[in-house]
Amino acid sequence: MKRILVGIKRVVDANVRIRVKPDGTGIMTDGVKMAINPFDEIALEEALRIKERGAADEVVVVSIGVADAQQQLRTALAMGADRALHVRSDTAVEPLAAAKIFLQLIAREEPILVILGKQAIDDDNSQTGPMLAALWGRPQATFASKVELRDGAAQVTREVDAGLETIAIDLPAVITTDLRLNEPRYVKLPDIMKAKKKPLDTLTPADLGVEPRAPLKVVRFEPPSQRQKGVLVKDAAELVVELKKRGVI
């Protein structure tokens, strides 16, 4: 069975403007709209397309997090994933611990590919993919904008600062997605109904023999410093005068 594992993180919806709690202990998340991390949606879409092309047989979505993360897993099942695994944790899981959990799931599921988002839009860490590949001792292709599978290997185009880099990797491997890899499909109503019948198993980090360590502590949250709103100029001529005054042109 050629299987693909996809990571699904529950995050605050990208369109929500988040605020820091006045006492600096966290982010206000009560009643805020939650969603699948956008890069993870792209990861799932890629896995589904690989399966639809016949290069994989099964797509398994994994979420590590609170009980409500099952909402995002149901959405992922409605998009087309075959089954879901929920690793329940009520406390934040650091990227290295998340990678260790995935490593244990890899031992059980033996996937040909693990596809993750390049970053989650809440903590913006960008760590879990390469950490997992390191622990697994397998290749990583981060920031993917094109993936081609061929006979136990993949050719991946990566969005790097210098342009587009193409690398060849042997499978199994970890791929992390960038924005231009694909455009995720919309969920259709009948698929939401069907998704309710798809298997969703819940387990804990302890079931997998992972005891999440948290060597990092967030001791304070604060809002960013705000830029002062500037002035409107009436035309290009006035703009040039102002920029000259500041010595920036």
Place this chain on the structure above:
Amino acid sequence: MTHILIVAEHDGTTLNPATAKCVTCARALPEPQITIAVCAADGAAVAAQAAQLAGVARVVKIDNPANAHPLAALLAPQIVALAADFTHVLGPSTTFGKDLMPRVAALLNCAQISNIMAIDDATHFRRPIYAGNAIVTVESDPAEKLVGTVRTASFEAAASGGAASIEALTLDIDLPTHTRFVSLASGKADRPDLQSATRVISGGRALGSAENFKLLYELADELGAAVGASRAAVDAGFAANDMQVGQTGKIIAPELYIAIGISGAIQHLTGIKDARTIVAINKDAEAPIFEIADFGLVGDLFQIVPELKRLVVQNR
């Protein structure tokens, strides 16, 4: 004393300015002893540049044909082999560092702090989360090694004038063959680099086409500026992916940033808010970009940009 290993980013011949910014970040740690690691096919030129950065004590050069292209799977075990005597291992928060450093951290079984924007002391680091909508102070465990990526827009480049020793090392480790470089298609030709340019002009969806980006290039040429783009413009195919500025693209801090036809989604603003002066040109007076711009000009970019170019030339 803190012993810091910085992983140099380079293209084989030139040290990337991001490395000099990592040095400045590292110097905020108490009693910093800074070593730079240069992994290259032939790192002589890059190591010489690294040795000139003020505040660097030592440069180690690991020459290996396998290092001709920066592949994280090959570089990580080399950095790990060097890391034993260091308390901190730092790299830039560029695509190079974001790819490599977490692989290093996992092999060392230690935590990583991404996008360090300020260092309070040896165990307290500030970093942005939620696209810069919140800043957190993270406390690390002093008993453990720490890996970090440095948010380069938050630090000035270290000055030159140093004279660090350069030491060539050969590492006796097997490198994996499961990851192979194929090619690099570079968009930029003779234009200033987006991440180090002092002036940047970016275009948004309102440009309407890749063809119309020419307007920006013409103005950029007169100002010696780099050209960037919003995500919307890149997604629409008006600009190359390596031009994207923002949360998921490049975070920049030029002296002058001119946003043209960009409404100013929060994800874009986080990539530019360290710019010294921000100019916004947009036909929608309600666009959020005007909330953070030092100078705003409401109007039709197709008239304003050519006019601006003419005035820049005339006022030179």
